[in-house]
Amino acid sequence: MAPLLKRLLRPETTLAAFGRREGRREASQGTDPGAAVRVRFAPSPTGFLHLGGLRTALYNYIFAKKHQGSFVLRLEDTDQTRLVLGAAENIEDMLEWAGIRPDESPRRGGPAGPYQQSQRLALYAQATEALLQSGAAYPCFCSPQRLELLKKEALRSHQTPRYDNRCRNLSRAQVAQKLAQDPKPAIRFRLEEEAPAFQDLVYGWSRHEVASVEGDPVILKSDGFPTYHLACVVDDHHMGISHVLRGSEWLVSTSKHLLLYKALGWQPPHFAHLPLLLNRDGSKLSKRQGDIFLEHFVAAGFLPDALLDIITNCGSGFAENQMGRTLPELVTQFDLTRITCHSALLDLEKLPEFNRLHLCRMVNSETQRRQLVGRLQALVEEAFGSQLQDRHVLHPAYLERIILLRQGHICRLQDLVSPAYSYLWTRPAVDRAQLDATSEKVDVIAKHVLGLLERSGMSLTQEVLNGELKKLSEGLEGIKHSNVMRLLRVALSGQPVSARTPCG
Numbered sequence: 001m002a003p004l005l006k007r008l009l010r011p012e013t014t015l016a017a018f019g020r021r022e023g024r025r026e027a028s029q030g031t032d033p034g035a036a037v038r039v040r041f042a043p044s045p046t047g048f049l050h051l052g053g054l055r056t057a058l059y060n061y062i063f064a065k066k067h068q069g070s071f072v073l074r075l076e077d078t079d080q081t082r083l084v085l086g087a088a089e090n091i092e093d094m095l096e097w098a099g100i101r102p103d104e105s106p107r108r109g110g111p112a113g114p115y116q117q118s119q120r121l122a123l124y125a126q127a128t129e130a131l132l133q134s135g136a137a138y139p140c141f142c143s144p145q146r147l148e149l150l151k152k153e154a155l156r157s158h159q160t161p162r163y164d165n166r167c168r169n170l171s172r173a174q175v176a177q178k179l180a181q182d183p184k185p186a187i188r189f190r191l192e193e194e195a196p197a198f199q200d201l202v203y204g205w206s207r208h209e210v211a212s213v214e215g216d217p218v219i220l221k222s223d224g225f226p227t228y229h230l231a232c233v234v235d236d237h238h239m240g241i242s243h244v245l246r247g248s249e250w251l252v253s254t255s256k257h258l259l260l261y262k263a264l265g266w267q268p269p270h271f272a273h274l275p276l277l278l279n280r281d282g283s284k285l286s287k288r289q290g291d292i293f294l295e296h297f298v299a300a301g302f303l304p305d306a307l308l309d310i311i312t313n314c315g316s317g318f319a320e321n322q323m324g325r326t327l328p329e330l331v332t333q334f335d336l337t338r339i340t341c342h343s344a345l346l347d348l349e350k351l352p353e354f355n356r357l358h359l360c361r362m363v364n365s366e367t368q369r370r371q372l373v374g375r376l377q378a379l380v381e382e383a384f385g386s387q388l389q390d391r392h393v394l395h396p397a398y399l400e401r402i403i404l405l406r407q408g409h410i411c412r413l414q415d416l417v418s419p420a421y422s423y424l425w426t427r428p429a430v431d432r433a434q435l436d437a438t439s440e441k442v443d444v445i446a447k448h449v450l451g452l453l454e455r456s457g458m459s460l461t462q463e464v465l466n467g468e469l470k471k472l473s474e475g476l477e478g479i480k481h482s483n484v485m486r487l488l489r490v491a492l493s494g495q496p497v498s499a500r501t502p503c504g
Contacts, residue, residue: 036070037063037064037067037068037069037070037242037243038064038070038072038240038241038242038243039060039063039064039069039071039072039241039242039244039245040060040071040236040239040241040244041053041056041057041060041061041073041074041095041102042073042075042076042232042235042246043057043091044076044077044079044082045075045077045083045087045088046079046082046083046084046087048084048086048090048091048094048293048295049090049091049095049293049294050292050293051285051292051294051307051346052276052285054098054294054307054308054311055274055277055311055312055315056246057073057095057098057100058100058308058311059245059334059339061100062327062330062334063334063336065331066331066332066334069242070103070104071100071102071103071104072102072103072104072105072110072112072239072241073092073104073105073106074105074115074116074117074235074239075088075091075106075116075117076117076228076231077116077117077118078117078118078225078226078227078228079225080225088106088116090295092106092107094294094295097294097298097304098304098307098308099308099327100308112238112239112240117226117231117235118225120231120234120235121224121225121226123234123235123238124225124226124230124234125220125224127230127234127264128187128219128220128230130264131187131260131263131264132187134263136189136190136263137187137188137189137190137219137263138167138168138188138190138216139167139170139175139178139185139186140163140167140186140187140188140216141167141178141182141185142163142167142186147163150162150164160213162214163188163217165188165216168188168190168216184222184223185222186218186220187218187220188216188217188218188219189217189229189230189256189259189260189263191210191214191215191216191256192211192259193209193211193212194211195207195208195211195255195256195259196255196258196262198258198271200251200271200272201270201272201337202248202273202336202340202341203248203251203341206251206255208251208254208255208256210252210253210255210256229253229256229257232257233257233260233261233264236269237261237264241269242269242270243270243272244269244271245273245274246271246273247274247276248273248274248275248276249276250273251273254273272336272339274339275316275339275340275341275342275344276343276344277311277315277343277344279345279346280345280347280348280349282343282345285346291348294307300414301414302351302355302412303358303359303362305326306351306354306355306358307351309323309324309326309354309357309358310346310350310354311346312325312330313325313354314344314345314346314347315339316338316340316342316344317334317335317336317338317339318330318334318335319335323353323354323357324354324358324361326358326361352411352412353411355411356410356411359372359412360407360408363403363407369400369403369404370396372403372413373396373399373400373403375413376399376402376413376416376417377394377396377399379413379416379417380393380425381394384422384425387425387426388425388426389426389427390427393425402416402424403416406421420495422494423492423493423494423495428492428493428495429494430491430494435487435490435491438486438490439484439487441478441479441483442487444476444479445476445483445484445487448475449472449484449488452468452469469481469485469488
């Protein structure tokens with residue numbers, strides 16, 4: 001940065017030269033913001049993907065696919081001190097699990113890469129150079145200690161902390177003198193007094209006079225890494241992003257970003273700020289809530305379509321609320337103009353019911369049912385393993401029959417390996433005392449039931465067996481049909497009552 005700033009003190013360095021370099025880069029990347037719909041999901045890998053991030057990614061994805069556009073994943077990893085090991089991989093893994101696979105990403109590559117900001121530092125340096133040359137930016141030599149004192153003083157006076165723009169009006173000679181002592185200053189952007197108004201596609205016309213409420217922001221840190229404000233503007237421009245769909249917490253910062261676009265001579269994209277996704281009680285989703293991370297839902301056996309369904313059902317963007325929408329249906333029905341400014345309240349207690357609906361849909365598809373059979377086979381092996389007395393319970397035909405019989409009664413495939421359904425896989429240990437406690441006529445009932453099963457030439461379908469058991473009960477004096485069924489249930493399953501799940 002020091003050689004750069006020294007060059008700026010020489011009048012022969014011109015903005016036009018920078019513009020020519022930018023033009024060549026744009027041509028090589030083929031970026032044309034007006035040519036097609038291009039959106040981006042740009043999370044910071046400072047944590048794993050959670051429901052709020054999934055919702056932002058989903059709205060970007062379905063908007064892009066609605067308009068035959070591209071969905072780009074960009075990782076904003078410029079805050080190197082807060083990076084979480086494995087978070088970058090987790091974000092892309094979870095997007096692929098959810099079925100909203102990026103068209104361009106760090107893993108997949110693409111024409112506008114690289115897709116990690118830490119690998120794009122030269123672009124931010126070039127943009128900063130242009131802003132310094134035009135006077136829209138300036139070096140700041142204030143120490144961290146001074147900035148901390150400013151902050152404490154403002155808080156003590158019950159004011160919003162802001163930079164006092166002390167370095168804004170340093171002369172060329174003063175800058176040269178300070179550069180000799182501090183060759184790597186931070187670079188700040190000079191906020192104009194009147195920020196431009198803009199039409200947000202969700203919130204309508206907005207204008208935020210940022211210069212009146214905050215000091216000039218740092219756009220490039222002394223370590224050469226950009227702050228969010230510069231990085232998102234530079235990357236959205238070079239990646240040809242046509243529409244920025246992001247959380248409403250960035251609405252106030254948009255005026256600042258538009259000032260940067262203006263100073264760089266670039267055409268800004270369209271903006272649409274999405275209302276927050278909140279807990280059912282109106283509180284913010286917090287990363288401290290372990291159950292908002294997608295890994296939690298994957299491990300718990302929830303289906304991707306159920307998660308996508310519930311986070312769109314509780315919000316807006318569709319003509320009507322309905323449960324059971326698949327991803328292709330979300331794409332078809334989505335309408336950006338229907339997104340309201342109201343926060344979306346997420347009731348995760350309803351997720352099991354959403355999952356039940358999507359599980360039933362999968363069961364009714366022969367192809368997807370085969371996939372469920374494979375998953376159930378793995379679940380049974382994992383849950384019971386060496387306890388299996390009869391390996392035939394792992395046969396696909398048996399597993400498929402179980403899934404078909406219990407569809408609509410279970411919320412998740414995992415429910416079928418819960419203790420309530422263990423009798424399907426292992427023989428229950430039932431002692432005589434349990435049977436005697438169920439009925440005083442154990443021996444009488446058992447004798448007649450065994451006689452029924454040993455009868456030759458009878459095909460015992462579910463319907464036939466029900467009928468035969470009713471006849472048997474009618475022939476047993478003083479024994480109700482309900483007692484017969486209760487005894488059979490205990491003997492065959494070890495369960496005093498029929499298996500029940502949160503959905504059944």
